[in-house]
Structure formats: C-alpha cells, structure tokens
Amino acid sequence: MKIVALDPNLNSFGHHVHFNTHLVQLFDQPGIDFTYFDVDCLIASAYQQHSSNVQFIQLQSDHFGAESAQPINVEIFANCQKDIERYKALWQSISALDPDIVICASEGNYRSNIFGSIPSSLSDRVFVVAHPVWSLINQIDDRGEMSSILRTKIAGFLVLEPYLVDKFLLRNIKAFWFPHRSFRPEEIIAGITAPSASSHLRIGTIGVINERRNHDFILDTLNELEGINFTYFLSGQLMDSVRRTVELAVSRFVENDYKKIVTDFSYLSEEKFQEALSGIDLAILAYDTQRNFQASGAVYSFIAANVPVLAPDTDIFRYYANLYPNHIFLYEELNATSLREAITRFFGRRSEIHEALSVARHQALGLNNLATHQLYIRTLLHSICAERAGKASPQLMQAAREMLSSGNLPCAEALLLAASDLERDKASPLAALVALRGQVGDYHGASNVRTLHLKQDIDACKGATIRLTDPKVGEVFVWPPFDNSAEFEDFWSRFVWHFAPLADYISQVHIFYTKDRIGNNKLSSLLCKPAHSARSWFSGKLLKHPASTFNDIPKGDTLMSVVWRYKNAQERARPFPECSSSAKLYSKPIWRVDEERERFATSHFLKAGSESIELADFRKQSHESFVRLAQNFRRNHVAVFGTGPSLSEAFKHDFADVDTIAANSMVKNIALLDHLKPKAITCADPIFHAGASVYAEEFRVHLRYALNRYKCSLIVPERDRHIYQHYFKDDGIDLISVPLQKVSQPNFDMCNDFYVASTGNILTLFLLQIAFTFADRVDIYGCDGRPLNENNYFWKHDKTAQLNERMDDIQRAHPGFFRISYDDYYEEHCGTLDSFLKGAEELGKIAVSKTFSHIPALVERALPAEDEAGIGGASLSSLSALQYSNDLLLHREAFIARMNSDEGLREAVEQASDRQSPLSEHLRAVLRWVQTAR
Secondary structure, X not given: OEEEEEOOOOOOOHHHHHHHHHHXXXXXXXOOEEEEEEOOOHXXXXXXXXXXXXXXXXOEHHHHOOOOOOEOOHHHHHHHOOOHHHHXXXXXXXXXXXXXXXXXXXXXXXXHHHHHOOOOOOOOOEEEEEXXXXXXXXXXXXXXXXXXXXXXXXXXXXXXXXXXXXXXXXXXXXXXXXXXXXXXXXXXXXXXXOOOOOOEEEEEEEHHHOOHHHHHHHHHHHHOOOOOEEXXXXXXXXXXXXXXXXXXXXXXXXXXXXXXXXXXOOOOOHHHHHHHHHOOOEEEOOOOHHHHHHHHHHHHHHHHOOOOEEEEOOHHXXXXXXXXXXXXXXXXXXXXXXXHHHHHHHHHHHHHHHHHHHHHHHHHHOOOEHHHHHHHHHHHHHHHHHHHOOOOOOHHXXXXXHHHHHOOHHHHHHHHHHHHHHOOXXXXXXXXXXXXXXXXXXXXXOOOOOOOXXXXXXXXXXXXXXXXXXXXXXXXEEEOOEOOHHHHHHHHHHHHHHHHHXXXXXXXXXXXXXXXXXXXXXXXXXXXXXXXHHHHHOOOOEEEEEHHHHHHOXXXXXXXXXXXXXXXXXXXXXOOOOOOOHHHHHOOOEEEOOOXXXXXXXXXXXXXXXXXXXXXXXXXXXXXXXXXXXXXOXXXXXXXXXXXXXXXXXXXXXXXXXXXXXXXXXXHOHHHHHHHOOOEEEOOOOOXXXXXXXXXXXXXXXXXXXXXXXXXXXXXXXXXXHHHHHHOOOOOOOEEEEOEEOOXXXXXXXXXXXXXXXXXXXXHHHHHHHHHHHOOEEEEEOOOOOOOXXXXXXXXXXXXXXOHHHHHHHHHHOHHHHOOOHHHHHHHHHHHHHHHHHHHHHOOOEEEEXXXXXXXXXXXXXXXXHHHHOOOOHHHHHHHHHHOOHHHHHOHHHHHHHHHHOHHHHHHHXXXXXXXXXXXXXXXXXXXXXXXXX
C-alpha cells in the first residue's frame, strides 16, 4: 500500500511538528510505502532520532506549478495556502506518485482552496486527519460550500477520538478513529514520577493552543487568587490581534511575593515547546461551549507531557475526564470562583494526583504502544482500500479479535465500529460490540452516537431491511433521450438520490442520448451531492445508448421506466416510440418526473421507491414505535408549532408541563428547541425535506443534529420511509413512518388505527392528528397564515426557522411545484383546519391558538389574556383556573362531580357556554363531558 502524507496547513509551531512526527511514526512500518511532503525539513529533522524507511520530499516551487525548483519555506508555504491554483498544481504533483491513499494532517484556514482543488482522480483516496476539528466543524455548519466540498472531495476523516467522530457522522461525512498517541519503549523515561511536595505551584498554558478570550479569563481569575504561592507561565507565538488582547490582560496582573507571571511570546520550536510543557505542574483550559472542539490539540499535548489539566465542565471535557481520569479535572464553565476553588483543591492534592498520574501512565503503556496502533491503522486503511474496490474484507473483524485478546479495548471497539461503517451488513460487527460492552461495560465513558443504542441498531439492521414486493433484480429505462450533458447531470443527481435505497435491486439503468455522448461526472449545483458510496452502487450499471437503438434493447427484465420530460399531454400519455418493444414498458410502472410540468414530480420519484417496497414489516415496526412514543406523552397537554413569524413568541411561554412536537425547518433553531425539548420531530414535504435539492440537504443536516441532541422520534410519511432509512442508516434513530389515506375525516386515535388523513399541510397532516391522539388539549404556535391579498407565496416564515438563503435554489430546482394558485391552496388549508378542529371539539378535545394568526379557525380559538387569568365571578375564576390547567383534562370525573355539587359553578358554565367567545367553545365541551358522564 502506497501512502503519501502532508500537512497542507503546516506551521512551525511546536505542537504541529509534534503531531506530524507522531503521524510519520505511525505509518513507518513494513508493508507501507510511505512518502511525506515536508516544509523546511521540519518533520524530517524532528524524526531523525528514529530509524526510518520513510521518504521525505522537500516541497519546492515546481510542486506548485512554477518552472524552477526552489525550496519552499514556511512563510512562502503559508502564502500558497491562499491560492487555489497553486494547490491544484500541488495535488497534480501528488497524483503523479499514484498513491493508494493520501493523508492530510489538517489544521487551520483556507480549507476551501486546499480541499476544493482536489482532482476527481484523488477524491476517493484523500483522508484528512482532523487535528483539531473545531474550526472545520464551524465551517461545515456555517458554509454550505464547505459541506459540499467535504462530501464530494474527501473520502473520509481520521478523527482523534470517537467522541469527535460523531461530529462528522452527524453531518453525513464518513469518519474513523485515529489514535492520538503511540509510545515507543524508549519513551518510558524519567519525569513521570510524582514530584516532591512544594509550596510553589507552576501553573501555565501554551499560547498557540488557547485563544484570546481564554487567556483573558484565566489571567483575571488568577489575579484574584489568594493563599497559594504560584507562578503563571504564558508562552507561545500569537497572532498580533490575540497578542494585544493578552498583553492588556498581563498588564492588569498584579505581582507580589506569592504570585508571579512569566511570559514569552517568541517563536516556539519543537524543543521550546517541550521545554515549556515540562515546566508546568498544572495546565488550565478555558474554552467556552462554542469553541471547545479546539480542545483536542491542547488535551493531547498536555497528556503526552504528563501535565494535569483543569478544564470547563462541558460535554467534551467530561468525555476526556472519563477517558483520562487522572489527567483531566473539571470546574464550572467560565466561572472564576469555581476555577479558583479547583486550583485550591489541586494545590492540596497535587502530590497525590501526580502519583496517580504516574501509575496511570505506566498502566497505559502496555496498551497505547506503537505496534498496536500500527496494526490498527494498517488494518483500517487496507480495509478502506478493499471496500473501495468493492471487495468484502474480514481484516477488521480479525484485527478486532487480536486487540481483544491483547486487552486493547479502545482499538477493538474502533475496529468494530469501522467494520460497521464499511460493511453493508452491520449486524455482525455491532453484535460483537454489544458482546464486548456486555463483558467490560462502558470502559472509557464514550458517548458515541453509534454506540449509545447498539441493540436498537442491530435490531434495525435485522428487522428493517428494505425489500421489494417483487425481489427480482431488474432494469430501469429512462426516456426521452438527453440532448446534452447538463440535462443528464440534472436528472442523474435526482435519480441517484431517490433510488440509492433500492440500488441492490437495480441491475442496469438504460439512458439514451441524441447527438453527443453525455458525461456523468458532474452534479447539478441546484441539487444535493449524493454520497460517493451511493453513486458507486450504480457504477457499472449505467448504460448509455444512442436514441436510435431504443427498439434494439431487450426489455424483458424491466422493473419500471422513468419519464423525465414531455412536451404535451399526448407525450405524457404515450411517451415511448411506437415499436414492438415499447409494449413491455407500458405493462410496467411508468413514473413521470418532469420538474417543469409536474407539480408532484418529486412525489412521483418517492412513490416509485415506496410502491416497490414491501411495507408490511415497516408498518408493524412503526406502529409499535408509535405506541411506545404515545406512552412517553404523559401530560395530556401537547404544543405544536408552525414556522410562521410568530414562532419566536414561544420563548415567552413555559413548557415544563407541556409535551412538544417540532416540525419542519424549525430544527434549524436550536435555541428554541432547547427551550421546548421536543419528544418528536415530524416532516413530510417531498421537496423541502425528502427531496434532492441543496435546501433539502441542508435541512437534513439540521435534522440529524436535532435528532441526536434530543434523542426524539422522527415521524415521516410512509411514502418517504426508504429515503430517511437510507440517509439515517448509521444513526440508530427511532424512525416512525405513517401510512397516508385519502379520507375526509381526521384520525385522532392513531394508536388503535395507524394512519393519518392525507392533507397538504404539516399542521393538519401530522401535528394535529398526532397531538390529539396523545392528548385532549393542543396548543398551536407559529401558524400565522397570511392576509388574503398576499398571494405571491404560501405565507411568511420566522427567519430563525427557515433556510432563507436556499429559497431561490429550491424554486429553481423544482419550478413546477411552485406554479400553483396560492389562494386555492390557502383556502383549502383554512377549510381543512376548521373541519379538523371542530371534529376534535366534538370529541371533547380542546385546541388553543397561542400566537397571532390570520387563519379564521385559529382566530376563533385564540385565548385572550383575560381568559387565561380567569373572568369575573368567584365560580368562573375557579372554572378558569381549572379549565386552563392539566387538572381539568386529567381528572374529568372529579371536575364533573364538583360541578354537580356546586350550583354556582354549574350555572356559570352554562351561562358562559351561551356566549360567542373562544372560552365558550371550551365550556360547551365541558358540558358535553357532563352529559356523557350521565
């Protein structure tokens, strides 16, 4: 196996060199032809102490496209990072070596230039060691361009800890664990024993692995620390803007006899970096929640130097504290008092902590050794190469068994997880992982998303396999012929997305062209970038024919045909050329997906999949999951939400005693969802949610994050089940797919009769039918509707709950969908909503509109403030207090008994029910309960 490695953002800072030296050490092993592209001989010089079979290539100007060959220094290299054309040339230089795998040790900026310039010939070979991942994660979340680049240009990420692997998997980017440290026997050196007790504490941090706000916080906190004799070491080369902030904080530091500060902002060589670390008794980190992914580089550097670390009590540091219990100690996040108390506790226990640290290091050496990690990484990369070539490989499972026999549990788990990523049949490696966890427990405190619900994952693998009603493998015919590559690229992007879940059942896809041969290497910029694995499943299956050969192609194994364009009604009805072989196509399903003329083109794509699938097992599984979900809704009071402008008003309400169901693109608004804590999320739109547009792709990224964050169920139409199951195949989510029936009456008893009445809006389709199944009172937020004279779109949206920057894209991707009468749609929705709410009230259920709305049915059910507080009269006040609490809904019998014994209350109910007000509707429901009870 031939591997080429480089650090495309290499700086001369000590921890960069330190990490790259470790990377070279890991790949310096028999069976690997390893080449490292170096700058200023930085890595070669640092690695010369070890015997090496590694070939170091000094980067020169001709590697970046220049005619002359002159060595590149660090400063020139930094400028090259800003120039995409230079990086195109560098990738060509790397490609000329014909490597099996390219490893990038990436950290820093200009990733769009660096990764965006990767040629297609290398896109399935480039793996990035993300060290650290914080800025990369931020770029993925903030910039759609970066997300697309990483999904199409990078084969996968090698990430330093399983915890961080999830951050990529949640964004649909393949990632594997990369061990952060390997010890050679000669590295078991002096300096790891407990220091003698001293009245002086050496506290410090390294500038290049902390940022300005953290230096500022630490210095201000230490300035107020009393009773401990300490010196604070602050060193490292800083950017000018950071340095100015830090120097200002240093100037405020008050030195005296028992506290001092030592600063050194000069260049940190590898030797200086190690020297600075060795001079510290205790390291302090102060990352806030937004930036704490940056911690990985700092944590590993301090652990390697055997320095205890005080860190904020956040998810990621709790993970590290479990993983390294004698290294990481926690204090309340960015709380100066808590930090000072933690330093005081450490000062009192420092000898004990260093002693435990020494013992832990000795115990870890047997597991965390070079040979073990070399075996792990060699096995992983060989298996990746085998998977790319389409060959199943038992190497990962065998290597996992070897790791288990040697007691190396972290590597065993990582190999089993990698096997589940690379193998389509995930049940076997996941079952082995469940057995491992059963034997040893959660040995390193990991909160990995793939291992939280392993048993459920395995059950999903075994019990939710996509199967066709007719399992015969067959062919798909696409018609009419394509005139140019742009037409084909647009169609093929949609086809790959919608049919990837069925790829195993498609033997060939026949497409036809008119004049020139058409390419298939590009994807439409308006459409999402299907995973490379999905595209590869159609590799070798796509057959292109001249249009004139249509009649010559045998059509005996046809599964279906797809008509992507037609000019008129006649062509729509009879799309194929009249010839002897076309009769076979007319006898099979024909799906018309012309996005220009078919409003429901994407729905037809989705139905082409769902109507081919055996749904009985899915329906049974979903019904059982839905009943379990119903048991989790305990308050008999549910809130549902639209995405109208009034949605933000929900922040003013307390949902502590209300169950909530979120919907659609409000998954983008994490601050609101944190306030609501949804128990279920639902989405149902074919183009906005399950479709192939870049809008839908971005929505699904937000959806994946929300599902993982709140561990809630996802409810979708049965029509779209295969799309979400394929997309979330590695996430272990609770996916509930609901059958849609064309009936006029809503279904408010879905636990007993599992379906919904099909409508054209998420509020009536899912939210109300589900909510009224779970509860008798439903509060409605954010369903504003629109004034009748604003008929240029469905309605306005809350900006925090809509992907506004993608709206133009989705309208261009699905033009036919938006050629409708918005007035007709709005009138139909208003009528359906009114009918559904009246139907609920006839059953004694209550709907309350909690925010502003133009929709008549919600205006009638808006609850004025005075009604919430109670209206005149003692009896009515008592009634109102009960009416708008869960007591009334949960204890009807007790309330009815009270009415029968309290004439004043009964009279007030009867009088108020005769009025024309929103409250009166609810009081009439109360009287119906009384009559029913009699």
